[in-house]
Amino acid sequence: MEKLDIMKHDKSIALIFGILTLAIILALTNTEFLKWAFARHQNLLSWYVRPLFLVPFCYFAYKKSWAGISITIFLLATSMFWFPAPAVVGPQEAQFLEMELDYLTGEWGFAKILVALLVPLSFIVLGAAFWKRNILMGLAVIVLIAVAKMIWGVVFGGESGTSIFAPAIVGLVICAVLIYLGFKKPWQKKKSSP
Known part of the structure; x- marks a missing residue:
């Protein structure tokens, strides 16, 4: 019965968390809030x-849950400031985050907007x-996201961009393994079906 109630409110919950995510994005346009968030984002x-x-x-995409997708995006958007600002930041990490900030x-032109649109496009x-x-x-899309993030880091951050390689590669491997293990059973059922 509870599952039916959650599914009944799936799109309403998704809308609420979509609005909250937009609010976080708008809040990040405030310089003070952005600096506060980036100070915490220095925590590896x-x-x-x-x-x-x-x-x-x-x-949640596999389960076709709009609420799950929306809540996950909200958590992703806020996770940059979940952890306290570190006492010490490595020079490459500090330089990369300074570049990212x-x-x-900085000024937003047509090319920068196109590059930024790759983020929501990749999620879609x-x-x-x-x-x-x-x-x-x-x-394949997950691999492309990780590779694109690393390329973007090096193109715009130079040598400091390599500081994101370890988190991107570790994240990629963990995601690929968990997704493979999580979906291995449905694959086997599909293959064994006549």
């Missing part, structure tokens, strides 16, 4: 946690892959 735990949100995102607060494609139960396509 947030770098390692963020890619892991792809696992519940894929799960400058990038976000990833969600669509799992919604349609295309696990291999979904895993």
Whole structure:
């Protein structure tokens, strides 16, 4: 009975968390809030946690739960400031985050907007892959997201961009393994069906 009630309110819950996510994004346009968030984002735990949100995102897309997808995106958006600001920040990490902050607060032209649109586009494609139960396509998109993030980091951050390689690769491996293990059973059922 509870499951039916949750599904009944799936789109309403999704809308609420979609609005909350937009509120966080708008709050990040405030310079003071952005600086506060980035001070906490220097904590490497947030770098390692963020890619892991792809696992519940894929799960909820597979289960066709708008609420689950929306809540996961909200948690991903807020996770950059979950952890306290570290006492010591490595020089490469500090330089990379300084570049990222400058990038976000700098002038926005057409090319920058197109690059920024790749983020929601990649989530749409990833969600669509799992919604349609295309696990291999979904895993390919996850790999592309990780590679694109690393390329973006090096193109715009130079050598400091390599500081995101370890979190991106660790996140990619963990996500791929968990998704493979989580969806292995449905694959086997599908293959054994006549």
